[in-house]
Amino acid sequence: EPEVTQTPSHQVTQMGQEVILRCVPISNHLYFYWYRQILGQKVEFLVSFYNNEISEKSEIFDDQFSVERPDGSNFTLKIRSTKLEDSAMYFCASKTVLNYGYTFGSGTRLTVV
């Protein structure tokens, strides 16, 4: 069964450093998303991406965050200057059409120290 692949599985970074989280969505999917989950809390929407542009973003997704789909297969989330409160599991997700279930990756656990 097709999978959404995320790398790395775990990233430790110092506060103030830039991180890039990488995702390879399912190849025929059209809609791409980033969500995050702080330990013990609910899964929160960050951003959605369709037709090579951001279609919606949450309040969490401020100027420190950006997304790219540079080569038609990879989908990246960049955090420019990490803060302690950015520590969380970050999930990439994709889907083929509206009104259908999402396929989530296994996540990247980001720890900011």
Added chain:
Amino acid sequence: SQKIEQNSEALNIQEGKTATLTCNYTNYSPAYLQWYRQDPGRGPVFLLLIRENEKEKRKERLKVTFDTTLKQSLFHITASQPADSATYLCALAGGLTGGGNKLTFGTGTQLKVEL
């Protein structure tokens, strides 16, 4: 503000019984509702989707109901097995706007199926 509530207390049931999980929401008119399973340290796994004009959906041992008047969905697992032990997440998406619809998740209910 939009609110999605799931039982925060863990649900413990015996193997073979039917597990019923509840999702209530307020200040929301979702176009569809989804249920996901999440295991510790893993991403959510899609189980079922039900649209606002549907009352019930089934898939194997799973059944979902959706009452837009009560603003509630019930998720049933029949003949439960220890392998069904996980956290189950309710997620809503509202109105067709074109492009991707974001999901708003509840906090999840942890299910434990005991032998």
